[in-house]
Amino acid sequence: xxxxxxxxxxxxxxxxxxxxxxxxxxxxxxxxxxxxxxxxxxxxxxxxxxxxxxxxxxxxxxxxxxxxxxxxxxxxxxxxxxxxxxxxxxxxxxxxxxxxxxxxxxxxxxxxxxxxxxxxxxxx
Numbered sequence: 001x002x003x004x005x006x007x008x009x010x011x012x013x014x015x016x017x018x019x020x021x022x023x024x025x026x027x028x029x030x031x032x033x034x035x036x037x038x039x040x041x042x043x044x045x046x047x048x049x050x051x052x053x054x055x056x057x058x059x060x061x062x063x064x065x066x067x068x069x070x071x072x073x074x075x076x077x078x079x080x081x082x083x084x085x086x087x088x089x090x091x092x093x094x095x096x097x098x099x100x101x102x103x104x105x106x107x108x109x110x111x112x113x114x115x116x117x118x119x120x121x122x123x124x
Contacts, residue, residue, distance in 0.1 A: 040108050042077050043084075047104040047115040050075075050084055054102045055119055058088065063123040066090045066098055082106060096123040 008016075050073055058066060070087040085105040092098050098121050105114040 036109060039078060043082060043106050043108060044115060046075050046077060047084060047106060050086060051102045051104050051115055051117040054086055054088060055117055058100055059121055
């Protein structure tokens with residue numbers, strides 16, 4: 001009686017499926033990391049825009065009206081709503097100038113990120 005050795009055995013098929021599964025899990029982990037970094041970069045870009053907007057807004061109000069404060073701004077990034085915490089502080093440097101710092105914070109995967117901008121605003 002002659003045995004047919006052309007087919008795969010069940011053990012060979014199970015090993016091949018196991019190796020393929022491990023490879024696919026690694027690829028999935030890479031895809032998740034890529035997505036997380038991509039979203040974080042988009043949030044960083046958005047935080048730069050928010051900080052620039054706030055600095056310009058503070059530059060355009062009267063010097064005597066400059067005060068510290070905070071607010072929450074919600075922006076849509078990749079079909080997700082994301083909250084950005086915006087805090088700004090005003091410190092007097094001299095009679096005619098103040099230092100203004102805007103700090104934008106956001107959270108991704110329970111990790112807080114931030115972007116800060118500083119400028120000097122002079123009286124009229």
